[in-house]
Amino acid sequence: MKRDFIAIADYTPAELQEMLELALLLKQEWKTGGNKPILKGKALALIFQKPSLRTRVSFEMAMVHLGGYAFYLSPQEIGLGKRESIADVARVISGYVDGVMARVFDHEHVVELARWADVPVINGLSDYNHPAQGFTDAFTIFEHFGRVKGLNVTFIGDGNNVAVSLLHIVAKLGGNFTWAGPEGYEIPEKAIAEAQAFAAASGSTLRFLHDPHEAVHDADVIYTDTWVSMGEEAEAEKRKRVFPPYQVNAALVAEAKPEVVVMHCLPAHRGEEITDEVADGPHSLLFRQAHNRMHAQKAILARLLGGL
Ligand code: CP
Ligand code: NVA
Numbered sequence: 001m002k003r004d005f006i007a008i009a010d011y012t013p014a015e016l017q018e019m020l021e022l023a024l025l026l027k028q029e030w031k032t033g034g035n036k037p038i039l040k041g042k043a044l045a046l047i048f049q050k051p052s053l054r055t056r057v058s059f060e061m062a063m064v065h066l067g068g069y070a071f072y073l074s075p076q077e078i079g080l081g082k083r084e085s086i087a088d089v090a091r092v093i094s095g096y097v098d099g100v101m102a103r104v105f106d107h108e109h110v111v112e113l114a115r116w117a118d119v120p121v122i123n124g125l126s127d128y129n130h131p132a133q134g135f136t137d138a139f140t141i142f143e144h145f146g147r148v149k150g151l152n153v154t155f156i157g158d159g160n161n162v163a164v165s166l167l168h169i170v171a172k173l174g175g176n177f178t179w180a181g182p183e184g185y186e187i188p189e190k191a192i193a194e195a196q197a198f199a200a201a202s203g204s205t206l207r208f209l210h211d212p213h214e215a216v217h218d219a220d221v222i223y224t225d226t227w228v229s230m231g232e233e234a235e236a237e238k239r240k241r242v243f244p245p246y247q248v249n250a251a252l253v254a255e256a257k258p259e260v261v262v263m264h265c266l267p268a269h270r271g272e273e274i275t276d277e278v279a280d281g282p283h284s285l286l287f288r289q290a291h292n293r294m295h296a297q298k299a300i301l302a303r304l305l306g307g308l
Helices: 013-031 054-065 086-093 107-116 131-145 161-172 189-202 212-216 233-242 286-306
Strands: 043-048 069-073 099-103 121-123 152-156 176-180 206-209 221-224 261-264
Touching: 013 131, 013 161, 013 189, 013 286, 043 054, 054 069, 054 099, 054 286, 086 107, 099 107, 099 286, 107 121, 121 131, 121 286, 131 161, 131 261, 131 286, 152 161, 152 212, 161 176, 161 189, 176 212, 189 206, 206 212, 261 286
Parallel strands: 043 069, 043 099, 099 121, 152 176, 152 221, 176 206, 221 261
Antiparallel strands: none
């Protein structure tokens, strides 16, 4: 049976840990002479309903390094669910390629695509979650600290798609997760309920607060993301009034552990959710994290398309 990558929730802690270790091996292999062509002759379609830099280029280059091929399909070309039904797109494209990565607005659209496709479907961000990012984030933490278990990971800001996938992977792998953001912008209840079950199994602690200072105290990782996600542009003015107390700046970072690392999925809105001083400062893992998209996703591709 084919396997999709729609949510971190669909993978066991053991599978995630195995994939983290595979990502580390593939990164090492790439840095010391190049990857073996384990996806020789395989093709990945990249369907986008929203803009992207990292997701597009990192998936494309991951396929190239593994001996395969990837190509980009813009919103104008496919018209997913508009020009043609999602079920029809899924069944047609399954005859041409070995896998599909899709970035969508409505999470149900990527679920629907996976339901009808005969080939593996990878979620490249939906309004609900961003599992390829969450997996990369765990990989970056694992690479830096040697583990995720027992670390205190704090997300400051909007309870958005990136927060959901980070919460889920940290809870699955036994890290402690804290969120702090304004009232009305919490992580969705459904995601929290799922995370509580993962945490009960892994022994992790979860906290959902409104005070950023309490949230960063004892943090090993401080994570933030935009206050206005793609598709929420109409709310931008309101959000920019509500979120400033949650800016990740040098004063906030100084309240965490001295060796704390700062992460951000990017694109960053410098001067809003994060200051230049922090983004470019000694605690920042931002660019390593961005580069790790390519390495971490190789493990996802190897597993789904290469049968590893
Ligand atoms: N972090 C991330 O997914 O970036 P892009 O939107 O540029 O793909
Ligand atoms: N939360 C952001 C992430 C971008 C990679 C968004 O959805 O726009």
